[in-house]
Amino acid sequence: MTSNYSPEKAVYKSKINYQRTTFLTSAPDIRALPADTGIEVAFAGRSNAGKSSALNTLTRQNSLARTSKTPGRTQLINTFSLDEQRRLIDLPGYGFAKVPLAVKEKWQKSLAEYLTKRASLKGLVVLMDIRHPLKDLDQDLIQWAIDSKLSVLILLTKADKLASGARKKTVLEVREATLAFMGDITVHAFSSLNKLGLPELEQVLDLWYGAENVAAAE
Numbered sequence: 001m002t003s004n005y006s007p008e009k010a011v012y013k014s015k016i017n018y019q020r021t022t023f024l025t026s027a028p029d030i031r032a033l034p035a036d037t038g039i040e041v042a043f044a045g046r047s048n049a050g051k052s053s054a055l056n057t058l059t060r061q062n063s064l065a066r067t068s069k070t071p072g073r074t075q076l077i078n079t080f081s082l083d084e085q086r087r088l089i090d091l092p093g094y095g096f097a098k099v100p101l102a103v104k105e106k107w108q109k110s111l112a113e114y115l116t117k118r119a120s121l122k123g124l125v126v127l128m129d130i131r132h133p134l135k136d137l138d139q140d141l142i143q144w145a146i147d148s149k150l151s152v153l154i155l156l157t158k159a160d161k162l163a164s165g166a167r168k169k170t171v172l173e174v175r176e177a178t179l180a181f182m183g184d185i186t187v188h189a190f191s192s193l194n195k196l197g198l199p200e201l202e203q204v205l206d207l208w209y210g211a212e213n214v215a216a217a218e
Contacts, residue, residue: 004175007172011199012200012202012203013199014199014202014203014205014206014211015084015206015211016082016086016202016205016206016209016211017058018058018059018085018202018205019059019060019061020057020082020084020163021058021059021061021064021080021081021082021088022081022082022197023064023076023078023080023081024079024080024087024179025079025109026076026077026078026079027076027077027078028075028076028077028080029077029110029113030077030110030113030114030117030118032077033077033079033089033118034079034087034206036118036119036120036147037085038084038085038086038087038120039086039087039118039120039122039208039209039210040086040087040088040089040118040120040121040122041083041087041088041089041121041123041124041205041208041209042088042089042090042091042114042121042123042124042125043055043089043090043091043121043125044091044094044111044124044125044126044127044141045091045093045094045126045127045128045129045157046094046095046127046128046129046135046137046138047093047094047095048093048129049093049127049128049129049157050127050129050157050158050190050192051065051090051127051179052065052090053157053192054157054190054192054201055080055088055090056192057192057195058198058201058202058205059080059197060159065078065080065090075092075103075106075107075139076092077089077090077091077092077110077114078090080215082209086209087120089121090119091111091114092107093180094107094108094111094137094141095135095137111141111144112144115144115145115148115150116144116148121148121150121153122143122150122151122208123150123153123204123205123208124145124150124151124152124153125152125153125154125155125201125204126138126141126142126145126152126153126154126155127154127155127157127190128154128155128156128157128159129156129157129158130157130158130159130162130167130170130171131155131158131161133154133156133164133170133174134174134177141156142178142181142183142185145183146181146182146183146184146185149165150184151183151184151185151186151208152181152183152184152185152186153185153186153187153188153201154174154178154185154186154187154188155188155189155190155197155201156170156171156174156187156189156190157190157191157192158191158197159189159190159191159197160191160193160196166168167189170189171187171188171189174187175187178188186200186204188200188201210211
C-alpha cells in the first residue's frame with residue numbers, strides 16, 4: 001500500500017516528544033542490543049544518504065547521531081531511547097565502495113538477522129538521496145523488510161536539491177515503482193535543511209509507536 005499523501009501540504013502535530021530522545025548504546029551485532037521488548041523503529045540507508053542528519057532533525061538535536069566525513073566508517077548499531085518502551089535504531093550505512101568486502105558481508109548478515117529475528121521491530125525507515133533513488137541495495141533492503149512483514153517508510157532525502165516540480169515527479173515515480181513490492185510502503189520527500197517531510201515522518205512514527213495511547217507532549 002503506497003501513500004498518495006502530498007508532503008507539500010502536511011500539517012501534523014506529533015504526539016511523541018522526539019526531542020527527549022537519548023543515546024542508549026552501540027552494538028556490534030544483534031546479540032548486543034537491548035532486550036527485545038517494547039517497540040523499535042530502525043533507520044537505514046546508503047552511506048551519505050543523510051540518515052544521521054534526518055535523525056538529528058527529528059530529535060531537534062544537532063549531534064545526537066554523529067555525521068561522518070568518511071562514509072561507511074561507522075559499522076555499529078546505534079540505539080536511542082524515546083522512553084522505556086520505545087527505541088530508535090540507527091543501522092550502519094551501506095553501499096560505500098571503499099568499505100572492505102568482509103565488512104559489507106558482516107553488515108548484510110547482521111541486517112538480515114535483525115530484520116527477521118527482532119520481535120520488537122515495528123517498521124523500517126529507508127533513506128535515499130532523492131537524486132539517486134532505488135539503487136539495487138535499497139531495493140534489496142526494502143524486499144527484506146517486506147518479506148519480514150515490516151512496514152516501510154521511504155524518505156527521499158536532500159529534497160531541497162531539486163525544484164518543486166522535479167521533486168514531486170520523483171516522489172510519484174518512486175511511489176509507482178514501489179507498488180511492485182506488494183507491501184506496506186509509504187514514500188515522502190525529506191529535507192533536513194528546510195524540514196520538508198518532517199511532519200510526515202513524525203506521523204508515521206507516531207503510528208508505528210502506538211502514539212494514539214500517548215498524551216500529546218506539552
